[in-house]
Structure formats: C-alpha cells, structure tokens
Amino acid sequence: MRGLRIKRLIDIIGSLIGLTISSPLIIIISIIIYLTMGKPIFFRQV
Secondary structure (H helix, E strand, O other), X not given: OHHHHHHHHXXXXXXXXXXXXXXXXXXHHXXXXXXXXXXXXXXXXX
C-alpha cells in the first residue's frame, strides 16, 4: 500500500511539472495558429 501512495505522488508531481513546462509552449502555438489561420484554433467537427 505504501508503494502505491509513493507512486501516485510521483505521478502527480511529474504531471504538474510537465504541465508547467508545456503550458507556455501550447499558448505560443495557439497564438501562432490564431494569427496565421484565424479562428477557430481547435478543430470542431459538425
């Protein structure tokens, strides 16, 4: 049981670090897409 708690803690910390690092990149890419292609940024299938 203790090993599962440690694994979960490592998973949560790793995901928070990953989101922190990738968030600025995603925002920059979204701005570039908006400036070059216009709206919408995300694909929406009707």
